[in-house]
Amino acid sequence: MALKITLKVREKFIIGGAVITNGDAKSTFEVENDVPILREKDIMTLAAADTPCKRIYFAIQLMYVDSQNMPEHHKIFWQLVKDVAEAAPSRKPLLKEISERILNEQYYQALKLTKKLIEYEQEVVNRVRNAT
Numbered sequence: 001m002a003l004k005i006t007l008k009v010r011e012k013f014i015i016g017g018a019v020i021t022n023g024d025a026k027s028t029f030e031v032e033n034d035v036p037i038l039r040e041k042d043i044m045t046l047a048a049a050d051t052p053c054k055r056i057y058f059a060i061q062l063m064y065v066d067s068q069n070m071p072e073h074h075k076i077f078w079q080l081v082k083d084v085a086e087a088a089p090s091r092k093p094l095l096k097e098i099s100e101r102i103l104n105e106q107y108y109q110a111l112k113l114t115k116k117l118i119e120y121e122q123e124v125v126n127r128v129r130n131a132t
Contacts, residue, residue: 064107
């Protein structure tokens, strides 16, 4: 079954490792094969990966769209997971679930789960800011 995507004007997306920007009109297209796709709202830039959990997301994103460098992406990912697990032991179940997705090469599903990790991280930061 084809994946139907409707893009907003000037919306960016990644398809199969290529970054593409839609033109000046809304457009719809269908992807007929299995290829990595990320919409702009799901793409994280290196500059935006400014916290440990966001760096985990970024590493998974690279696994998803840049399979040529998989060993390096995995090395970074596993180190970040170890660091976050040590800093926030309560997140170990979620980290385990994300890691299982990585081991099963379910990168998009791992990205979705990592958004929950980023939300938790932001909640902690907000609590610390409000406490001072």
